[in-house]
Amino acid sequence: MAFLIAQRAFIKLYLITMVEKNRGYGYQMLEELRNEFKSFGYSPPQSEIYRALHELVQEGVLYRTKKLKGNDPSVDFQEIVLYHFTDQGAELAKLYKKQVKADLDRCLAILHKSVEDNY
Amino acid sequence: MAFLIAQRAFIKLYLITMVEKNRGYGYQMLEELRNEFKSFGYSPPQSEIYRALHELVQEGVLYRTKKLKGNDPSVDFQEIVLYHFTDQGAELAKLYKKQVKADLDRCLAILHKSVEDNY
DNA sequence: CGATGAACATCTTGTTCATTC
DNA sequence: GAATGAACAAGATGTTCATCG
Numbered sequence: 001m002a003f004l005i006a007q008r009a010f011i012k013l014y015l016i017t018m019v020e021k022n023r024g025y026g027y028q029m030l031e032e033l034r035n036e037f038k039s040f041g042y043s044p045p046q047s048e049i050y051r052a053l054h055e056l057v058q059e060g061v062l063y064r065t066k067k068l069k070g071n072d073p074s075v076d077f078q079e080i081v082l083y084h085f086t087d088q089g090a091e092l093a094k095l096y097k098k099q100v101k102a103d104l105d106r107c108l109a110i111l112h113k114s115v116e117d118n119y
Numbered sequence: 120m121a122f123l124i125a126q127r128a129f130i131k132l133y134l135i136t137m138v139e140k141n142r143g144y145g146y147q148m149l150e151e152l153r154n155e156f157k158s159f160g161y162s163p164p165q166s167e168i169y170r171a172l173h174e175l176v177q178e179g180v181l182y183r184t185k186k187l188k189g190n191d192p193s194v195d196f197q198e199i200v201l202y203h204f205t206d207q208g209a210e211l212a213k214l215y216k217k218q219v220k221a222d223l224d225r226c227l228a229i230l231h232k233s234v235e236d237n238y
Numbered sequence: 239c240g241a242t243g244a245a246c247a248t249c250t251t252g253t254t255c256a257t258t259c
Numbered sequence: 260g261a262a263t264g265a266a267c268a269a270g271a272t273g274t275t276c277a278t279c280g
Contacts (some may be wrong), residue, residue, distance in 0.1 A: 003126045003161060003272085004226075008252070009121070010233065017237045029263050036236075040229050042122060050264065069259095069261085070239055078259055078262065101238060107123075108230050110159050111223055114129065117155075118136045119220060123253090124269070146241050157246085164273055168245065196280050197240065 004110070005103045009046060011052045013100045015083075016093045019062060025080040026053055053083060061089045061096070121202045123229070124222045130163060130171045134218045135200075138181060144199040145172055172202060180208045180215070 011033070018029050030049045037043065055119045062083045069078040085093060132154070137148050149168045156162065166228065175181045181202045188197040 003129070003163075004123045005230075007122045008250075013233065013237050025262080026264095034141070036232075037170055037229070039209075040225060040232070042229060046263090047252075047265090048250095050273095051251095054264090080262065091200055097130065097237065101234070104234055106159060108234075111124075111227050111230070112163060113155075113159070114132065115220070115227075116130050118216065144241080149241095165242090166244085166273075167271095171273095173243090198280080199241065233266075 002106050006050060007044070007099070008055070009065075009100055009103070010051055011048055012056060013097060015049070015052055015056065016097060019083050019085060020093075024082050026050055027080070036112070055075045056083075059092070060086055063088065063089075123226045124219070126163070126170055127174070128219055130167055131175060134168070134171055134175065135216060138202050138204060139212075140157060143201050145163060145202075146199070148195045151178070165199070175202075176238055178211065179205055181205065182208075 003027070014033060015029060018032070023029060026049055030044065030046055033044050036047065053062070057064060063086050065082045065084065066079055067082055069080050133152060134148060137151070142148060142151070145168055149163065149165055152168070172181070176183060182205050184201045184203065186201055188199050192232055194238050
């Protein structure tokens with residue numbers, strides 16, 4: 001049995017939510033997460049974001065499209081990878097979120113307990 | 120920067136509290152923890168408890184004494200290892216607990232945030 | 239079986255490098 | 260520097276084995 005939720009699962013949850021909100025590509029999501037958690041002393045490593053995205057693709061939740069970043073191709077040729085739900089993706093995501101929610105609640109309960117027990 | 124608190128630190132916290140309360144030896148503490156967290160779907164592995172105890176000794180927080188378990192040596196020769204605070208141990212423990220408390224609060228904040236952000 | 243310990247195997251992470259524009 | 264990816268190194272854990280009474 002597991003202790004606390006894994007970082008990977010935690011990040012996947014955020015990625016799914018971001019895809020729901022049409023927040024585009026990897027690097028951007030990374031920056032956003034780093035920003036969000038900066039004040040919590042947590043800076044998700046870049047590799048974890050990509051790994052998580054790859055896993056979500058493997059699992060059939062997301063699929064990828066490629067796009068040039070700028071609107072004017074003559075200015076910016078940078079290619080970015082966008083993520084979208086597959087046909088079953090929305091369903092799978094819903095299920096995944098449900099499971100993670102249960103795990104988050106479990107973790108919160110454990111941590112609360114430990115504060116009560118030790119302080 | 121770290122994500123959530125490590126299992127090791129979490130266990131050390133409990134061990135320190137248990138030593139404060141004169142709750143004796145490794146195996147016993149293991150059983151107690153397993154019992155406490157059974158309903159949370161968490162069963163700390165035996166190796167982690169011993170590793171944590173060894174570390175606390177390394178760090179100069181605890182020292183060990185050995186004792187025969189039963190009161191009547193002719194009946195039970197089982198040797199157990201008891202843990203106590205060293206001279207500086209109480210101080211070190213206090214400090215350690217303070218740090219862990221900060222980390223626990225940080226973890227709680229992160230998890231709460233993630234529930235807010237994703238549900 | 240209760241008790242302690244170590245070894246080993248693995249899974250999860252963090253750091254670094256490679257590549258492209 | 261923005262962006263993606265993989266390789267590699269290190270750490271933290273889980274599982275199994277060894278020993279003793």
